[in-house]
Structures are given as structure tokens and as C-alpha cells.
Amino acid sequence: MEREIVLIHGAFAGPWCLENYAAFFRGRGWTAHVPALRFHGGDPSAETDPAFANTSVMDYTNDIAAFVETLGTKPVLLGHAIGGVVAQQVASRGLASAIVLINPNAPWGTLPTTDDERAVPRAFMELGPFWKKPLRVDFGLMASAALNKLDEPDQRRVFDKLGAESGRVMFEMFFWMFDDHAALKVDFDAVTCPLLVVSGTEDRAVNPETCKALAKRYGARGTFLSAEGHAHFLFLEPGWERVAGEIEAWLRRKTGTTQ
Numbered sequence: 523m524e525r526e527i528v529l530i531h532g533a534f535a536g537p538w539c540l541e542n543y544a545a546f547f548r549g550r551g552w553t554a555h556v557p558a559l560r561f562h563g564g565d566p567s568a569e570t571d572p573a574f575a576n577t578s579v580m581d582y583t584n585d586i587a588a589f590v591e592t593l594g595t596k597p598v599l600l601g602h603a604i605g606g607v608v609a610q611q612v613a614s615r616g617l618a619s620a621i622v623l624i625n626p627n628a629p630w631g632t633l634p635t636t637d638d639e640r641a642v643p644r645a646f647m648e649l650g651p652f653w654k655k656p657l658r659v660d661f662g663l664m665a666s667a668a669l670n671k672l673d674e675p676d677q678r679r680v681f682d683k684l685g686a687e688s689g690r691v692m693f694e695m696f697f698w699m700f701d702d703h704a705a706l707k708v709d710f711d712a713v714t715c716p717l718l719v720v721s722g723t724e725d726r727a728v729n730p731e732t733c734k735a736l737a738k739r740y741g742a743r744g745t746f747l748s749a750e751g752h753a754h755f756l757f758l759e760p761g762w763e764r765v766a767g768e769i770e771a772w773l774r775r776k777t778g779t780t781q
Contacts, residue, residue: 525551525552525553525598525777526552526553526554526555526593526595526597526598527547527552527553527554527555527597527598527599527600527773528554528555528556528557528586528589528590528593528597528598528599528600529543529544529554529555529556529600529601530557530559530586530599530600530601530602530605530606530608530609531556531558531559531562531602531605532601532602532603532604532605532606532627533603533604533687533691533692533695534658534659534664534684534685534686534687535562535602535683535684535685536558536559536562536563536564536566536683536685537556537557537558537562537563538683539602539680539683539755539757539758540556540600540602540757541556542757542758542762542766543600543757543762543766544556546763546766546770547766547770550770555589555593555597557585557586557589559582559585559586559605559608560574560577560581560582560585561573561574561577561686561688562685564685565685566682566683566684566685566686567685568685570656570685570686574656574686574688575654575655575656575688575689575690576688576690577688577690577691578688578690578691578694578703578705579604579607579608579611579691579694579695579705579706580703580705582604582605582608582691583608583611583612586599586608586609586612587611587612587615587617590612590617590618591617596616596617596618596619596715597618597619598618598619598620598621598622598773598777599612599613599617599618599620599621599622600621600622600623600624600769601621601622601623601624601626602624602625602626602757603624603625603626603627603727603728603754604627604691604695605626606623606624606625606626606627607626607627607629607706607708609621609622609623609626610623610626610629610708610710610713610717611708613713613715613717614708614709614712614713615712616712616714618715619715619777620715620716620717620718620773620776620777621713621715621716621717621718622717622718622720622769622772622773623717623718623719623720623733623736624720624756624757625720625721625722625725625727625728625733625754625756626719626728626733626736627695627706627728628706628728628732628736629706629707629708629736630698630701630704630705630706630707630708631698631707632732632735632736635729635731635732636729638667638726638727638729639727639728639729639732642663642667642696642727645660645663653689653690653692653693653697654689655689656686656687656688656689657686657687657688657689657692658684658685658686658687659684659687661677661678661681664677664681664684665677665681666726667726667727667754668725668726668727668753668754668755669681669753669754669755670724670726670753670754671722671724671751671752671753671755671756671759671760672755672758672759676758680755680758694706710739710740713740713743714743715743716743716745716776716777717737717740717743717744717745718737718744718745718746718747718769718772718773718776719733719734719736719737719744719745719746719747720733720747720749720756720765720769721733721734721746721747721748721749722749722751722752722753722754722756723748723749723750723751723752724751724752724753725752725753725754725756726753726754727754728754730748733746734746745772747765747768747769747772749765752765
């Protein structure tokens with residue numbers, strides 16, 4: 523069986539952040555694709571396109587679905603953070619053989635449960651009508667909420683690669699109760715393929731209990747994997763290879779492929 527995987531990065535990031543995993547999977551015989559979400563993937567310091575401000579998660583999902591349809595096969599979808607929501611939405615269209623969600627943002631209808639999860643939307647609220655413009659994240663917030671398992675030089679190195687993000691996407695993520703389009707809604711029953719939710723135990727941006735509850739919503743189709751000692755960007759942290767190996771082993775079992 524052909525082994526094909528599409529890696530979907532999260533907010534403020536780009537394909538660069540998943541290159542460790544892309545190389546890992548390619549080294550094990552997979553064809554790995556790392557597309558950039560709309561308005562991502564360029565120079566992170568460049569001036570943003572005005573249209574970026576009104577870009578929705580629905581645009582990301584439509585773009586990734588269109589890309590997957592060009593492959594001529596149902597690949598595995600691996601999504602990080604908001605890319606995890608995109609992966610579920612694309613899979614609900616019958617376009618995936620399996621999905622892996624790494625510290626996925628909560629889908630529509632899920633309230634934050636911890637002070638850490640509330641810290642990010644609280645920071646955005648202080649920016650005024652943030653949903654009308656592209657946003658750039660503050661180093662202090664990123665270092666404490668998402669890069670907390672990297673030392674400061676590596677935090678700076680990763681942060682310098684981060685670009686802007688759509689204010690509308692941030693609104694859809696954190697203030698979903700006011701989103702008339704329910705952009706983060708997932709049709710759980712329509713996702714019929716196997717699903718793995720990977721959660722870093724030290725992730726402050728997405729609480730592990732939120733991830734565990736998401737896996738449970740899928741019943742027998744869902745599997746939960748606790749990544750001990752890892753945080754939000756676990757694929758950039760020391761020891762990322764171990765978690766990648768566990769993911770790949772799960773995929774081989776669930777998709778019927780061999781080493």
C-alpha cells in the first residue's frame with residue numbers, strides 16, 4: 523500500500539516547523555507533503571496582504587482539501603494546533619485514510635478549562651478589534667505558552683521564524699460563540715477513519731485534558747497518546763524522534779502498511 527502523508531502546520535507558523543517530521547517520514551518510505559496554509563510560508567517579516575485579515579479557518583480547510591484531491595489517494599493527515607481542526611474538517615469530507623492531531627486546538631463548542639488556555643484569548647482582547655487585522659504574537663506569550671520546553675536561544679530562533687496570523691482565525695478559535703459561521707465546527711460522525719490525538723503533558727496552550735476529551739468523542743475510532751515531558755511545539759523539542767516513532771508505529775497498525 524502506498525504511504526502518503528500531508529503535514530499541516532498551525533497558526534503563525536509555516537511548513538518549516540514540520541520539516542523534522544517530514545524528513546522522519548520520508549526516511550521510512552512515506553511520501554510527505556508540507557503545504558503552507560494561505561498567506562503562510564513566505565518571509566515572516568514581510569508586509570502582510572490586506573486580505574489576510576479576513577481569512578478564515580474555512581479557507582484553510584478548503585485549500586488543504588483541494589490539495590489532497592490532487593493526490594489521487596486518501597493520505598494520512600497530520601495537523602498541529604489549528605491544523606488539527608483543519609485535518610478533522612478535511613477528513614469529514616472523506617479525504618483521509620487516518621488523521622493525527624498534535625496538540626490540536628479545540629473545535630467549535632469547547633470552552634477553555636484552565637488559566638493557561640484563557641491566557642491567549644485574554645491577550646488578544648487587550649489589542650482592541652483584533653479580528654479586523656493580521657496579528658503578530660508577543661515573544662513573552664509565545665515563550666511561556668507554547669515554547670516552554672525549549673531553552674531561550676531556541677525559543678528566540680523559533681520565534682524569529684513566526685509570521686503574522688489572520689485576526690479572523692484567532693477570533694474563530696477563541697471566540698467561537700460569536701462566530702456566525704461556526705468555522706471551527708467539526709462533524710465528528712462524518713470522520714470515519716482512525717484518529718490519533720497526541721498531547722504534550724507540558725503544553726500550556728492546549729490542555730492535555732482537552733485533547734483527551736477530544737479523542738473520547740470519537741469513540742472506538744479515537745486513540746489518545748500522552749507525550750511525556752513535551753509541550754506545544756513537540757516536533758521541535760529535544761526527543762521529538764521518540765514521539766514521531768510512536769506516531770508512525772500507530773499509523774502502520776491502523777493503515778495496514780509495513781516498514
